Amino acid sequence: MTENRQVLIDSLPNGKLAESNYRMESAAAPTLQADGEVLCRTLVVTIGAGTRAGLQGSASYAGAPQTNIVMNGTGVARVEQSNSADFSVGDLVVCSTGWQDYSVQQANQLNKVQDDIDPAHYLGALGTNGLTAYFGLLTVGQPKEGETVLVSAGAGSVGHLVSQMARIKGCQAVGITSTPEKCQLLIDKMGCHASVSYKSEDFRSALKEACPNGVDVYFDNTGGDILGMSLRRMNTHGRIVCCGVVSQYDTSSPAGGPSGIPGLLVNKRIRMQGFLVFDYAAQYEAARTEIKGWIKSGALTPYNDEFNGLAQAPSAFVDLLAGGNVGTRIVRIAE
Amino acid sequence: MTENRQVLIDSLPNGKLAESNYRMESAAAPTLQADGEVLCRTLVVTIGAGTRAGLQGSASYAGAPQTNIVMNGTGVARVEQSNSADFSVGDLVVCSTGWQDYSVQQANQLNKVQDDIDPAHYLGALGTNGLTAYFGLLTVGQPKEGETVLVSAGAGSVGHLVSQMARIKGCQAVGITSTPEKCQLLIDKMGCHASVSYKSEDFRSALKEACPNGVDVYFDNTGGDILGMSLRRMNTHGRIVCCGVVSQYDTSSPAGGPSGIPGLLVNKRIRMQGFLVFDYAAQYEAARTEIKGWIKSGALTPYNDEFNGLAQAPSAFVDLLAGGNVGTRIVRIAE
Numbered sequence: 188m189t190e191n192r193q194v195l196i197d198s199l200p201n202g203k204l205a206e207s208n209y210r211m212e213s214a215a216a217p218t219l220q221a222d223g224e225v226l227c228r229t230l231v232v233t234i235g236a237g238t239r240a241g242l243q244g245s246a247s248y249a250g251a252p253q254t255n256i257v258m259n260g261t262g263v264a265r266v267e268q269s270n271s272a273d274f275s276v277g278d279l280v281v282c283s284t285g286w287q288d289y290s291v292q293q294a295n296q297l298n299k300v301q302d303d304i305d306p307a308h309y310l311g312a313l314g315t316n317g318l319t320a321y322f323g324l325l326t327v328g329q330p331k332e333g334e335t336v337l338v339s340a341g342a343g344s345v346g347h348l349v350s351q352m353a354r355i356k357g358c359q360a361v362g363i364t365s366t367p368e369k370c371q372l373l374i375d376k377m378g379c380h381a382s383v384s385y386k387s388e389d390f391r392s393a394l395k396e397a398c399p400n401g402v403d404v405y406f407d408n409t410g411g412d413i414l415g416m417s418l419r420r421m422n423t424h425g426r427i428v429c430c431g432v433v434s435q436y437d438t439s440s441p442a443g444g445p446s447g448i449p450g451l452l453v454n455k456r457i458r459m460q461g462f463l464v465f466d467y468a469a470q471y472e473a474a475r476t477e478i479k480g481w482i483k484s485g486a487l488t489p490y491n492d493e494f495n496g497l498a499q500a501p502s503a504f505v506d507l508l509a510g511g512n513v514g515t516r517i518v519r520i521a522e
Numbered sequence: 523m524t525e526n527r528q529v530l531i532d533s534l535p536n537g538k539l540a541e542s543n544y545r546m547e548s549a550a551a552p553t554l555q556a557d558g559e560v561l562c563r564t565l566v567v568t569i570g571a572g573t574r575a576g577l578q579g580s581a582s583y584a585g586a587p588q589t590n591i592v593m594n595g596t597g598v599a600r601v602e603q604s605n606s607a608d609f610s611v612g613d614l615v616v617c618s619t620g621w622q623d624y625s626v627q628q629a630n631q632l633n634k635v636q637d638d639i640d641p642a643h644y645l646g647a648l649g650t651n652g653l654t655a656y657f658g659l660l661t662v663g664q665p666k667e668g669e670t671v672l673v674s675a676g677a678g679s680v681g682h683l684v685s686q687m688a689r690i691k692g693c694q695a696v697g698i699t700s701t702p703e704k705c706q707l708l709i710d711k712m713g714c715h716a717s718v719s720y721k722s723e724d725f726r727s728a729l730k731e732a733c734p735n736g737v738d739v740y741f742d743n744t745g746g747d748i749l750g751m752s753l754r755r756m757n758t759h760g761r762i763v764c765c766g767v768v769s770q771y772d773t774s775s776p777a778g779g780p781s782g783i784p785g786l787l788v789n790k791r792i793r794m795q796g797f798l799v800f801d802y803a804a805q806y807e808a809a810r811t812e813i814k815g816w817i818k819s820g821a822l823t824p825y826n827d828e829f830n831g832l833a834q835a836p837s838a839f840v841d842l843l844a845g846g847n848v849g850t851r852i853v854r855i856a857e
Contacts, residue, residue, distance in 0.1 A: 410784045429784040444779030449745045449764040452796030459794045461787030 189216035194286035194500050196254045199242055204508055208242075209258065209501040216289040219270050223294045227264035229284040233310035234260065234504050234516045235344060236433045257285040258500070261315065262520075263306050264290070274299070281309045286500045288520065304479060311515035312348055312482060312489035313475050319430060319464040320348035321474045324406060325356070327462050328428045332357035334403035337420070339363040339413045340433055341373050341382060344515040349406045351378035351487045358404075361397050363413060365510045372513065376488065385413050394420055401425075409433050415445030421457050429461040433508070490514025524551035529621035529835050531589045534577055539843055543577075544593065544836040551624040554605050558629045562599035564619040568645035569595065569839050569851045570679055571768045592620040593835070596650065597855075598641050599625070609634070616644045621835045623855065639814060646850035647683055647817060647824035648810050654765060654799040655683035656809045659741060660691070662797050663763045667692035669738035672755070674698040674748045675768055676708050676717060679850040684741045686713035686822045693739075696732050698748060700845045707848065711823065720748050729755055736760075744768050750780030756792050764796040768843075825849025 190213050197210040219226055238259060242252045262284035266274050271294035274280070280297040284290050300306045304313070311317060323345075330336050336353035340346040341362025350360040350373065362373040362382045373382040381397040383390065394416060401422035407414050410432035421427070452459060467474075481487035492513050494503040497520045507516050525548050532545040554561055573594060577587045597619035601609050606629035609615070615632040619625050635641045639648070646652060658680075665671050671688035675681040676697025685695040685708065697708040697717045708717040716732040718725065729751060736757035742749050745767035756762070787794060802809075816822035827848050829838040832855045842851050 407784060414784060427784075429787045432785045432788060443781045444783030446778045448779035448783055449742060449749060449762075449794070449796060450767045452764045452794065453767060453798065454796070456796050456798055456801060458796075459784070459787065461784060461789070461791050461793075463788065463791055466791060 189289070190214075191216040191287055191289045192497055193257050193288075194497060196242070196252075196256055196258055198254060199252055204239060204242065204505055206501040206505055211498060217291045219268055219291060222270050224270045225266055225274050225280075225292050225294055225297060226268040227280065227282060227284065227290050227292050227297075228267050229262045229264050229288055229290065229520045230279075230522070231307060231310065231517050231519050232260045232262035232284055232286060232500065233314065233316075233344075234500065234507055234518060235316065236340075236507060237431055239504075239508060240432075257287050259283060260286050260500075261310060263300065263309060264292075269294075273297075279306050281314065286497065286518075288497065304482065307491055307517060308482065308489060310517055311344065311491055312478055312487065314515075315464060316344040316515055317348050317478050317489070318467065318471060318474055320345050320352055321478060322464055322467045322470070323428045323430045323462055324349050324352050324404070326467065327460050328404040328406060328426050330356055330358045330404045333359075335359045335361060335398055335400055335422075336404045336406065337361045337363065337398060337402045337417055338406040338408070339385075339417065340408035340431070341379065342369045342377065342513050343408060343433075344512065345430060346406070346408055347373075347377040347490055347514050348487070352481075353404075354378040354380075355481060355486050359400070361402075363394070363409075363417075369513065376490070385416075391416060391419075404428065406430060412445075415447070418445055418447055418451055418457075421451070421455055423455050425455060425457050427457060427459040429459060491517050494518045496520070524624070525549075526551040526622060526624045527832055528592050528623075529832060531577070531587075531591055531593055533589060534587055539574060539577065539840055541836040541840055546833060552626045554603055554626060557605050559605045560601055560609050560615075560627050560629050560632060561603040562615060562617060562619065562625050562627050562632075563602050564597045564599050564623055564625065564855045565614075565857070566642060566645065566852050566854050567595045567597035567619055567621060567835065568649065568651075568679075569835065569842055569853060570651065571675075571842060572766055574839075574843060575767075592622050594618060595621050595835075596645065598635065598644060599627075604629075608632075614641050616649065621832065621853075623832065639817065642826055642852060643817065643824060645852055646679065646826055647813055647822065649850075650799060651679040651850050652683050652813050652824070653802065653806055653809055655680050655687055655741075656813060657799055657802045657805070658763045658765050658797055659684050659687050659739070661802065662795050663739040663741060663761050665691055665693050665739045668694075670694045670696060670733050670735050670757075671739045671741065672696045672698065672733060672737045672752055673741040673743070674720075674752065675743035675766070676714065677704045677712065677848050678743060678768075679847065680765060681741070681743055682708075682712045682825055682849050683822070687816075688739075689713040689715075690816060690821050694735070696737075698729070698744075698752075704848065711825070720751075726751060726754075739763065741765060747780075750782070753780055753782055753786055753792075756786070756790055758790050760790060760792050762792060762794040764794060826852050829853045831855070 266278040279300040336358045338349040341364045353360040362379040370382040373379040402420045408431040601613040614635040671693045673684040676699045688695040697714040705717040708714040737755045743766040
């Protein structure tokens with residue numbers, strides 16, 4: 188019998204997420220029962236802050252949270268057995284593996300990974316993070332050449348791609364992040380022309396200085412005070428892309444909205460628009476083709492930061508929510 | 523010498539606007555000095571809640587407020603003398619008359635009023651109010667047939683036109699207003715299929731009941747708690763048209779923004795967009811033609827409520843801010 192290690196949601200977080208909200212169990216690996224099923228071995232999973240909202244009650248698009256189920260997550264897996272003519276043993280696929288060694292997938296839920304690029308990119312720049320950056324910035328934000336694009340959680344899995352895509356489009360890219368080290372990284376490696384730490388003593392002045400021409404597109408991954416401060420830097424006819432609310436995920440008592448809403452939106456004719464990348468599924472392939480071109484030409488350099496071993500997944504998640512990551516956080520589970 | 527009565531801003535309001543923030547003075551009527559000037563006698567002015575923001579400090583698009591100047595306002599005036607070939611004595615024009623009997627205007631600042639419709643409509647449905655309703659609802663809100671359009675300050679100068687235009691476009695129109703009497707008026711006379719008082723004991727449930735299919739377009743004239751409550755009724759891909767913030771004008775300490783921003787915007791993919799009607803000036807004439815057609819066909823019935831005499835202008839404004847008006851508030855100054 189093949190062992191299947193699984194990380195289960197043991198309890199829902201009350202306040203901040205803790206490693207103790209998870210437990211690890213071992214079960215027998217599942218077996219194929221029907222036509223169209225494929226047995227997948229998880230090689231690597233990605234961890235995104237957005238999944239924290241799924242533990243949060245009815246406020247999330249993911250529906251009511253449950254316990255005693257395998258933690259959800261997207262991964263790259265290798266086909267071990269196949270009851271589908273579309274997949275062969277050894278194929279690499281992207282799917283909802285969850286935090287476990289083995290899963291049985293329906294063939295129509297699998298996306299085969301092309302081998303012309305490092306498959307780990309399918310969890311980052313060519314996965315949900317990259318597509319989120321792409322459609323959020325380009326379709327919702329509609330930046331024009333020469334405009335200033337500000338992005339919060341700038342060193343994050345989505346943010347570090349937004350700044351690079353903004354630069355590709357001829358914009359001034361400005362990133363907001365936590366530490367001076369990350370600020371430097373944003374400029375050295377992630378396409379930013381300027382960067383600001385929201386923990387700096389005078390964030391307000393620092394933000395103003397980093398955006399001398401104001402902000403035309405603000406790509407908001409955080410909400411909360413950073414949104415409130417950025418709102419005050421917006422230019423007339425500016426656009427705020429509401430992508431995520433990481434400042435509010437890891438708490439049971441979300442804060443009120445920023446003051447100045449709706450007054451500032453009226454006076455400056457600002458458009459503030461929420462989006463979910465899933466709405467753009469019909470355009471994924473075209474977007475991936477363009478992003479892949481940027482990676483191959485060197486215009487875009489995606490960053491992954493890696494944890495090793497399934498048992499590390501909970502701590503990798505807790506650390507991510509505390510702002511520990513740079514780029515896309517992934518956990519390697521098997522070779 | 524012809525007397526020119528003027529209402530001046532005597533002091534800026536500290537908290538709520540009071541009649542005592544104004545004083546009336548008498549001066550000599552101005553005379554024409556140069557080519558292109560036109561002497562206008564004010565017949566009627568309109569009073570809109572938006573001008574309250576101009577007394578509020580730098581938060582307004584109108585710039586820093588001043589005292590000891592004639593209170594600004596738009597009116598219909600009759601040409602008394604003309605140094606312009608484009609205007610003759612007796613012509614009726616719309617211009618920034620201010621709260622006074624006489625003003626000298628530059629000919630290029632005047633809009634001649636056609637005589638095929640009651641000229642008072644040029645202060646309401648064919649003026650800034652009507653154009654604001656038109657571009658805010660149709661261009662920003664983009665309602666589709668069968669959708670639900672919710673409007674706050676529903677009996678107001680803009681709101682009562684929004685609900686009627688929504689009905690013209692085949693939408694379910696729902697209005698929010700203050701009293702049961704106004705609720706009834708919205709349904710009987712202003713095109714609403716349902717109406718809700720925000721002062722009702724359980725506004726939350728009443729709003730839910732009035733919008734059984736949720737809200738697709740929310741036309742927000744108020745901000746504040748009404749915005750917060752309406753936000754929670756929005757459907758996926760809903761649009762919030764940010765037109766005004768009347769709940770916050772008449773105070774020195776504006777409230778924070780609604781909770782749920784930006785989280786709800788993301789989860790429901792909501793677009794929230796501020797606008798100022800002046801940005802649509804190039805399309806005013808086409809819009810007026812369409813609105814005039816609706817008035818003539820009986821599809822749209824604009825409401826004016828009238829005060830008589832220049833001295834009544836301050837009390838008409840204070841009462842307006844307290845929610846006393848139905849439709850467009852105008853003050854008649856001369857025959």
